[in-house]
Amino acid sequence: MTDADEFSAAMDEFGEHGDLEGFVQYFIDEHQEFLSWIGTSVDNVGPGTMTLSVPYDEKLTNTRPHAPDGRRADIHGGIAATLLDTAGGLALRTEIENPFAASIATINLNVNYLRPATGDLTATANVVRAGSSVGVSEIVVESTSPDGETCEVAIGQGAYRIFRDA
Template structure:
């Protein structure tokens, strides 16, 4: 009988995934919170993420962190999140306002079935002294639970 990974083991494995993957390392994402079906990442602002003319965070970076957080939230519905296999099938991003500061993305699983999973995400930043929504998004994923 196999032993179920502990929450600390899962957190360590997910953090290692972020550190070892080139894109995630480049983004410098940090896990703020993780629980089954929900994850929160923070992304420190960096000039390399900025649009040339406006200095605001590029929309592609925002879309990437929505996709990434959604995938990790779905991973947390697997018995072994660090070994989970899945792939994005749809990504929808709704941009609300520009961001010129650190970003925070929270992704929650709406449904995680046997072969498909769905999430909703919110990206926020501090804008004029208050935390405000930058973008919202929804994803669908193909889940490979039994392959």
């Protein structure tokens, strides 16, 4: 069985049950090695929305094991951008008629960093518009501090090309 056959079989299995959350986690675990390597998990899938998370791990930071002043090292901004981009694109799948057969490609990504991320990351994407060939999502990435406070660390917007029934 080829990877394409395995992917198609998984789409059929999850599609039968309408389990988009299960399919997204399967897609991350089995076909997106980088997302799996950074520990990405699916927290929520709903109409026009998606929440993904990545746990804090020193391998994802700018300075290991600690920043020069002894505080916990910040997660690299590329991890937040990846989570933002992925959540935005996957959220679009919830708004199209056949999410299991579509393909989504990023055509523009805007990320504004607000503060350092020093803990677990959570990205929540909301679809602004899912047109016939282009979709737009707005995404907020939050991080927990070592003392348990949650705050926004990045916000952004992604534009994506939608290939329906790819």
